[in-house]
Amino acid sequence: MNEQETIDGCLAGDPLSQRAMVEAYGDLVLSVALNVIGNRQDAEDVCQETFLQVFRRLARYDRARSFKTWLLTIAYRRSLDMLRKKRRFKAFSERARFEPAVAGRGGNPHPAAPEPLPSALLKKLSPRERAALTLWANEGLTAKDISAVLACSASTARVFLFNARRKIKALLENAHVLQNG
């Protein structure tokens, strides 16, 4: 089943086509989410939400554009949503700690510590820089394609990518100097 047939099948609501789409692009979406968020459980949730949104909104997809870019745009936005949600919850829980709350019920009151990012160095980058670096290194996208995913101009995408490459290289060099010196 090629890409166009899979899309047609998904538009018709065919579960086999939807499964084929998840199997064809699942690893790609999961890796982007994992690199942007840095937490496997959240990345899997983002992956699930991305495909559900794709199935719901596939009729809006413009076939003149690359399907992969469209899919990555949704995955990137859902990853940002997840990061915002985590940030809001963190701020909320910190406030709640100082202003005693009514006792909560159900589940573990102490959320598990987030898993480390694939590399601690990536924590030094903003989510947009991490996304730009991932799309450039893993997917070989150009600045123009990255700009479509990040919803910015191509020159801004180049700046994100440049800053990401520069920051990580400097950190690697510092770590190397510390190890040898």
Add this chain to the structure above:
Amino acid sequence: MFCRTADLLHAALPLRPFRDWLIRSHMEGCPRCQARLLSREEARGLLVAPDRAGDARGLWPRIAAERERSGRVPETPRAAGAAWRAVAVSALALVIAVTGLWVLRETETPAAAAPDRFEISYVNVGGAPAQTFVYQPQGSDSVFVWAQKTP
């Protein structure tokens, strides 16, 4: 422009438009600055590649179950003018709701007021008991409930 000057300016003026201009005007075209950037191979070594992300096929049962729950029918693109119709219907509904509330308020007796008590038995997210936090700021009548999946 020398690389050192560019570096100093880049560090000294943290204004994005200026940094963007600096990168475009010098650093992108300078071989020495380019040599101080992470290569694609180095970046791949730090990132999770799609073939190392794990088996995404295992996500299909979750996605299929959620799809069943939320309904199979995909959205169709809205016809032109649909947005305006939606706005008009929402505005009408708002007017009716406000009028209804005003009429009810006029006829409500004090005894009919709801008791000042908030109760929540349990919260399920994704079919499982969720972590639930009930929060009431001191001196406020507002109650916030935050629920998230149990890890």
